[in-house]
Amino acid sequence: MTTLHDRPHTALLVIDVQKGVVEGAHERDTVVANVGSLVEKARREKIPVVWVQHSDEGLVRGGDDWQIVPELSPDAAEPLVDKSYGDSFEDTTLETVLSDLRVGRLFVAGAQSDACIRSTIHGAFTRGYDTTLVSDAHTTEDLTEWGAPPPDQVIAHTNLYWSHQNAPGRTAGTVETKDVDFGGTS
Numbered sequence: 001m002t003t004l005h006d007r008p009h010t011a012l013l014v015i016d017v018q019k020g021v022v023e024g025a026h027e028r029d030t031v032v033a034n035v036g037s038l039v040e041k042a043r044r045e046k047i048p049v050v051w052v053q054h055s056d057e058g059l060v061r062g063g064d065d066w067q068i069v070p071e072l073s074p075d076a077a078e079p080l081v082d083k084s085y086g087d088s089f090e091d092t093t094l095e096t097v098l099s100d101l102r103v104g105r106l107f108v109a110g111a112q113s114d115a116c117i118r119s120t121i122h123g124a125f126t127r128g129y130d131t132t133l134v135s136d137a138h139t140t141e142d143l144t145e146w147g148a149p150p151p152d153q154v155i156a157h158t159n160l161y162w163s164h165q166n167a168p169g170r171t172a173g174t175v176e177t178k179d180v181d182f183g184g185t186s
Contacts (some may be wrong), residue, residue, distance in 0.1 A: 001130055001169060001170065001171055002104030002105060002128055002129055002130045002169070002170060003128035003168075003169040003170055004104040004127075004128045004129065006102060007098075007099075007102050007103055007104030007105075008102060008104065009048070009101055009102045009103045009104065009105070010047055010103065010105040010106070010107065010182050010183050011042075011047060011048040011049070011050050011098060011101060011103040011105075011106055011107070012038055012039065012042040012047055012048070012049045012050070012106075012107050012109070012182070013050050013052065013088070013106050013107065013108045013109070013110075013120070013124075014035060014038075014039065014049060014050070014051050014052065014072075014109055014110050015052045015088055015108065015109070015110030015111065015116050015117060015120055016052060016053065016054045016110050016111045016112070016116050017032065017035055017068060017069055017072055017109075017110050017111060018053060018054065018059070018065065018066055018067060018068055018069065018111075019064060019065050019066075019067050019068075019069055019070075020058075020059050020063075020064075020065025020066065021054065021059070021065075021111045021112065022069060022111050022139060023065075024141050024142070025111055025112070025139040025140060025141050025151070026139050026140060026141070026142065026151035026152060026155065027139060028139060030136075031111075031136070031137055031138065031139040032069055032071050032072065033071070034109070034134070034136050034137040034177040035072060035109045035110065035137050036071055036072055037177055038107070038109055038134060038137055038177060038180060039072065041180065041182065042182060043075070045182050047182045047183075048078070048079070048101050048103065049074070049075070049078045050078065050079045050080075050081060050094070050097055050098070050101075051068065051074045051078060051079065051080045051081065052080075052081045052082075052083055052088045052092075052094070052110070052116075052120075053066060053068070053080060053081070053082055053083070054066075054083055054084065054116060055082060055083075055084055056084055061082065079093075079097045079101075081093055081094045081097060083116075085119075086115050086116045086118075086119030086120070087116075087119040087120055087122070087123035088116065088119075088120040088123065089120070089123045089124065089127060090119075090123065095127070098129075103129075104128070104129060104130060105129065105130040105131075105132075105183075106124050106129050106130070106131050106132065107132045107134055107175075107180060107182065108120060108121055108124070108131060108132065108133050108134065108138070109133075109134045109137035109138055110137075110138055111138065111139050111140060112138075112139070112140040112141065113138045113139060113140040113151075113154050113155050113158045114140050114143070114148065114154045114158065115140070117133070117138045117140075117158065118158060121133055121162060121172075125165060125167065125170060125172055128169075128170060129170070130170055130171040130172070131165075131170070131171075131172050132171075132172070132173050132174065132175055132180075133158070133159065133162045133172075133173075133174045133175075134174070134175060134176070134177055134180060135159045135163075135174040135175065135176055136176050136177050137177050138155065138158070139151070139155065140154050140155065159174050162174055
């Protein structure tokens with residue numbers, strides 16, 4: 001139902017599941033396992049997996065912390081998008097990658113719930129994509145010392161408000177890993 005013309009396909013967008021990003025993240029191992037399960041399911045169903053990697057002064061491109069976590073292994077044929085802003089679309093090749101794949105529907109997983117995940121799901125939705133957040137496949141670190149709620153509450157709130165998003169001609173929502181239905185074709 002996307003508002004993007006001639007974009008019937010679906011993709012899995014894996015955001016910033018990098019060593020330095022998820023190192024101290026809430027329920028890190030469970031979330032990484034869920035992301036791995038989604039990647040395997042997408043590959044089996046021939047759904048494109050698009051990887052996003054953040055870099056900045058604290059997360060240096062090519063450095064050890066910048067690398068995707070060792071439990072996940074992007075395939076050489078899967079697109080990798082480099083970014084330096086929260087929204088994975090901002091000043092990146094993501095829109096071109098998705099357009100070339102004729103993708104209009106996204107399933108989103110990764111880190112961090114209260115930063116790059118939120119920015120990207122909003123960015124996708126406002127650009128016309130049907131955008132589903134996988135509710136148990138995103139995480140964040142504990143930022144309570146700076147006034148943020150505890151990570152489990154940040155994640156729950158992100159899931160709550162995303163499950164109630166709507167706009168003309170687009171769909172949004174959340175789904176658990178076990179219930180993801182990519183639609184069977186890309």
